[in-house]
Amino acid sequence: MITIRLVDGSKKWSIPRDRGRIRELLNNIGLLSEEYIIIRNSKVVTPEDEAVDGDEIILYPVVSGG
Amino acid sequence: MVKCSFCEREAVYINRVNGKAYCRKHFLEYFDRKVRRTIRKYKMFGRKEHIIVAVSGGKDSLSLLHYLVKLSKRVPGWKITALLIDEGIRGYRDITIKDFLRVAEELGVDYKIAGFKEYIGYSLDEIVLMGKKRGLPYLPCSYCGVFRRYLLNKVARELGGTVLATAHNLDDVIQTYVMNIINNSWDKIIRLAPVSGPIDHPKFVKRVKPFYEILEKETTLYSIINGLYPKFVECPYAPFNIRWSIRRMINELEEKYPGTKYSLLRSLLSIIDLLKNNPKLNIGEIKTCRICGEPSAHEICRACIYRIELGIIELPDELREIAEKLRIRIPEKP
Ligand SMILES: [Zn+2]
Numbered sequence A: 001m002i003t004i005r006l007v008d009g010s011k012k013w014s015i016p017r018d019r020g021r022i023r024e025l026l027n028n029i030g031l032l033s034e035e036y037i038i039i040r041n042s043k044v045v046t047p048e049d050e051a052v053d054g055d056e057i058i059l060y061p062v063v064s065g066g
Numbered sequence B: 001m002v003k004c005s006f007c008e009r010e011a012v013y014i015n016r017v018n019g020k021a022y023c024r025k026h027f028l029e030y031f032d033r034k035v036r037r038t039i040r041k042y043k044m045f046g047r048k049e050h051i052i053v054a055v056s057g058g059k060d061s062l063s064l065l066h067y068l069v070k071l072s073k074r075v076p077g078w079k080i081t082a083l084l085i086d087e088g089i090r091g092y093r094d095i096t097i098k099d100f101l102r103v104a105e106e107l108g109v110d111y112k113i114a115g116f117k118e119y120i121g122y123s124l125d126e127i128v129l130m131g132k133k134r135g136l137p138y139l140p141c142s143y144c145g146v147f148r149r150y151l152l153n154k155v156a157r158e159l160g161g162t163v164l165a166t167a168h169n170l171d172d173v174i175q176t177y178v179m180n181i182i183n184n185s186w187d188k189i190i191r192l193a194p195v196s197g198p199i200d201h202p203k204f205v206k207r208v209k210p211f212y213e214i215l216e217k218e219t220t221l222y223s224i225i226n227g228l229y230p231k232f233v234e235c236p237y238a239p240f241n242i243r244w245s246i247r248r249m250i251n252e253l254e255e256k257y258p259g260t261k262y263s264l265l266r267s268l269l270s271i272i273d274l275l276k277n278n279p280k281l282n283i284g285e286i287k288t289c290r291i292c293g294e295p296s297a298h299e300i301c302r303a304c305i306y307r308i309e310l311g312i313i314e315l316p317d318e319l320r321e322i323a324e325k326l327r328i329r330i331p332e333k334p
């Protein structure tokens, strides 16, 4: 299981997969990696990094006013 | 794990246009080079400047303030002052002001908070109610945008600022560009230049956008790395408009075709160059508002028009004819 949530806690997803490239995991739930900075287990990673079973991913939205 | 293209560390960012990956340290170097190149390329600052940084409390403007304060340590002739406009929006501004004060104090930078209440006489919350009561057809964002721009220029000048820096990034600029193409507003497109404004008016403070070529994704990462990413609070007046769809559309294009955003920016710069001296586009000379003395497109500025219509100030009798020509909704005298 991989969990993904928005930093403000407004949305959360549990993805029943063992591993996957983060860009694809986001695309599968209708999100664009272009619109988030990705934190995996408290560290900034790129969309091309992988997530594995047990990872927690937090998304910081890029879009919002100046 | 994705590795940095320049060292052995883990990458935090991939630039999909040049295919390079950056660790934290190399990302910050890349960011710094990119902003400095933008500043140089468009001649935004001279050796001696009092830079007023317009800060909203959002991640981009906090990043700009943080960046320029650090950069100013290497430029002896620069002085920085942060300027925050407090519109008076309950449940929003009172919260975001705290993020601003925390960052300003950490940086040890001079700052000024200029309130609508103090300068216009009423908070935005009050103005919105007054407008409704009088049946004025404006959205909250119209009052807010006009009074904000007005105060940024006026207060920046009063503080002795030589240049006003705003945090508009590449994404903001190209979204507005596409919106203005759709609206057929070519005069507004000219104002999307990296250095803008009617520079030949003595009361106008030159405006620059140091993040003009920086992606929103990059300013966001900069804010996270430097502990500036604020708690997200949405403005209660934030409209759901076409900008959201345009943003999504551009981001989808960028995801499929990396480099789309830079292409749009190049397109914008070309069109500004083509339009700049085009006589068909009647930009008109910059005037001085007959009421408040601030720079204005017409003989009465937009901020004074709103103040008259809201009943905050009275229209001087000698300006009645001009006011009628400008189709100002003049309130009837009691
Ligand atoms: Zn590196």
Ligand SMILES: [Zn+2]
Residues within 6 Å of the ligand: B289, B290, B291, B292, B293, B294, B300, B301, B302, B303, B304, B305
């Ligand atoms: Zn005026």
